[in-house]
Amino acid sequence: MNSVIQEVTERIIERSRQSRQNYLDKIENARLQGPHRGVLSCGNLAHGFAACSTQDKADLTSLTKANIAIVSSYNDMLSAHQPYEAYPQILKDAIRDIGSVAQFAGGVPAMCDGVTQGNPGMDLSLMSRDVIALSTAVGLSHNMFDGALMLGICDKIVPGLLIGSLSFGHLPTVFVPAGPMPSGIPNKEKARVRQMFAQGKVGRKELLESESKSYHSAGTCTFYGTANSNQLVVEVMGLHLPGSSFVNPGTDLRDELTKAAARQVTRLTDLGDNYTPIGHIVDAKAIVNGLVALLATGGSTNHTMHLVAVARAAGYEINWDDFSDISNAVPLLTRIYPNGSADINHFTAAGGMALLFKELLGAGLLHNDVKTICGDGLEQYTKEPTLKDGELTWQDGPAESYDKEVLATVAKPFKPDGGLSVLHGNLGRAVMKTSALREAHCKMKAPAVVFEDQFELADAFKAGDLDKDCIVVVRFQGPAAIGMPELHSLTPPLGVLQDKGFKVALVTDGRMSGASGKVPAAIHVTPEAYHGGLLAKVETGDLIELNTETGEMSLLVSSEELAKRKAMVAHTDKHQVGMGREMFASMRNALTGAEQGACSLFAGSGNQHDS
Template identity: 85%
Template sequence: MNALIQEVTERIIERSRQSRAAYLNKIDKARRDGPHRGVLSCGNLAHGFAACNPQDKSDLRSMTKANIAIVSSYNDMLSAHQPYEAYPAILKQAVAEVGSVAQFAGGVPAMCDGVTQGNPGMDLSLMSRDVIAMSTAVGLSHNMFDGALMLGICDKIVPGLLIGSLSFGHLPTVFVPAGPMPSGIPNKEKARVRQAFAEGKVGREELLEAESKSYHSAGTCTFYGTANSNQLVVEVMGLHLPGSSFVNPGTPLRDALTKAAARQVTRLTDLGDNYMPIGHIVDAKAIVNGLVALLATGGSTNHTMHLVAVARAAGYHITWDDFSDISNAVPLLTRIYPNGSADINHFVAAGGMALLFKELLDGGLLHNDVNTICGPGLERYTQEPRLEDGELVWRDGPVSSHDTEVLASVAKPFKPDGGLSVLSGNLGRAVMKTSALRETHCRIKAPAVVFEDQFELDAAFNAGDLNKDCVVVVRFQGPAAIGMPELHRLTPPLGVLQDKGYKVALVTDGRMSGASGKVPAAIHVTPEAYKGGLLAKVQDGDLIELNTETGDLQLLVDVEELARREAKVADIGHHQIGMGREMFAGMRSTLTGAEEGACSLFVDQEQENVD
């Protein structure tokens, strides 16, 4: 085992010893009180199966048949989640065929950052994760279930489902993906048209045509953003069936894997001999495995918050220093857009998850002494699912890459590190995704150009005011201020400046997401400007230095001068009213900082004693 990864794992275990013990005590008590419908009164139980068919009613009365909860994020508007429309019927039938029962326990909201990008609804995006977690808990709260199937793919949805599932950590839980859409126009061409539109070289009709050819059917977007990072991380943590993350929707193999996931969860319940709840799968080693896979593939920076919150839900405390050290320990093995020109389907063709598992295991970069929904260890995940004469089987995956421009080896990686840097200095702490940068490191010292709102940048760009070396500061975008929206719409104009030969970078207490690309971006700055961070004192023309080699994020202004300055007062009221945002004022006020997961769900005091 890689010594640095082992060291990070051990320190996570040690710092979390008390909180993890409290969590395990909690889920053990919940197990002892089950099977849950057995403690319900007759009236409670009658309500719980009133709408079932006679056979399911009989099975649920007997207390010997498993009842599996289905929690889904289905809606028609998200291409990734549209396939879930048919899943409940498929899952119920598959569960019934093995003598158990499945009930649709509840739906969770699912919003799309791709739709809300640059619009008021985006201010709700990050907070929707906690709403999803709470909605999951509501769905599971009826004391009717012996296991659960979680249907979700995109940005905040999978982390929310994970957090909610871990609050019911005594239940065996399997995550059920739906797969990516087939490849559309090349990502490089899509990026070219976006940048041309930002420069005024093409019109809206040409832009819309390019976007429509990229996002063109049911399934997950094919670039390697947060959605596909979710799927990869969840599989590496052992919560998917092997090789199921990136099988296209509407295919016979996809349907076979969906049915197999339903059957698998019934094998893990406390009614049999192979009880394996999600709270025993998601331990420190599984979490570290997820971090390793994320960083080895240049995955979404959103997980520097999401995985912190997920770990906390399982009783663990992880920090950005853990991310940074693991990034230094693992090589970059994939080039998937925005870290390259290929998409997720190309990754699958090059060797996909089976080969990624093999490389990471052979390189001593994954803990193999872990639990999964398929049993102990990760060797099964080096196999690929196939249909042979209509039967679902797993066969050994490839031993080498079919396209070394997309999926490399540990021996010959694209970069020696995982492409995530943690920056610290008087401006606070931030993360930067370096895997997609043109150069290995970012070193820039330039005057600040300060904006209080992402939309202000458009006017400055169009006026030519940004045609210079500069560090663009976009502040008052943090969790407590306005809910921390993604600022991905800033990428095209900043990319234009970069292509003109200017040295540019972005510093913000907002997010840039898994779509972060070639523009150096120090994001998630904490403490955020709204909470007293030094960002609130930055003025136009101040020199700012970013250096990923030294880890510096510095405002180069005399200490006495900074002491004399008054912090800028945020003018953010227009971000807090309308599009439902006023209803989230209470949640915004309780969100922790970015490094603590930007989360509203956990109290500061740990439960030391659980009966």
């Protein structure tokens, strides 16, 4: 086992010893109350199966047949989740065929950052994760279930489903993916048209035509953002069937994997002799495995918050130092847009998850002494699913990459590190995704240009006020201020400035999305400006230094000068009212700092707002 990975794992276990034990005690107590239908009164149980068929009623009354909850994020506005429309019946039929029962326990909301980007709804995006977790808990709260199937893919949805599932950690739980859409136009072409639109060289008609050729059918978007990072991490944590993450929707293989997931969860319940609840699968080693895979593939920076919150739901405390140390220990093995020109389908064709597992296991970068939904260890995840005469089977994955420009080896990686830097200094702490930068590191000292709104930046860009070397500061974008929206709409104008030869970077207490690319972006700055962070005192013209080699993020203004300055006051009212945002005031007030997961669900149990 790699010594750094082992050391990080051991310190997570040690710092979380009591909280993890408390969690295990909680889920064991929940288990001992079962079988749960047995503690329901006749009236309760009658309500619980009133709409079932006669056979299902008989099976549920007997208390010897498993009843599996289905929790789905289906809606037909969101391309990634549209395929889930037919899943409940497929899952129910597969489970009924083996003598058990499934009930649709509840739906959770699923919003799309791609639709809300740059619009008021984006201010609800991060908070929707906690709403999803709460909705999952409501769906599972009826004491009717022996296991669960979770249907979700995209940005906040999978972390929310994970947090909610872990609150019912005594239940065996399998996550069921739906797969990415087939490849559209190349991602580099999409980015080129976006930059041309930002410069006024093409109009809205040309931009929409380009976007529609990229996002063109049911399935997950094909770039390697948060949605596909979710799928990769969940599989590496052992909660997907091997090789099931990136099989396209509407294929025979996808359908058979869906049925197999349904059958598998019934094998893990407490009614048999292979009880494997999700709370036992998601332990410190599984969490570290997820971090390793995320960083070895240049995955989404959003997980520097999501995985912190997920770990907390399982009784573990992780922080950005853990991310940083793991990033320094693992090599970068993939080039998937925005960290390259390939998409997730190209990654699968090059060898995909099976080869990724094989490389990481072979180098001692993954813990193999873990539980998964398929049993002990990760060797089965080095195999890939296939159909032989219509029957689902798994065969050995490829021995080497079919495209070394997309999927490399540990011996010859694209970079020696995972491409995530943690920055610190008088401005606080932040993260920067360096895997997609043009240079290996960001070393920059430049005057600040300060904005308190992403739309102010757009106006300045159009006016030509940013045609210079500068570090753009966009503040009062943090969790407590306005819910921490993604600021991905800043990428095209800043990319244009970079292409003109100017040295530009971004510093913000907001998010920059899983599609963070070639522009250096120190994001998730904590403490956020709204909660007293030094960002609130930065003035246009101040020198800021960013250096990912030294980990420095400093405002080069004397302490005497800073003491004289008054912190700017946030004018966030326009971001807190309208489009339902006023209803989320209590959640915004409860959100922890970015390094603590930007989470409202554990605010009363020891988390502080900022580090």
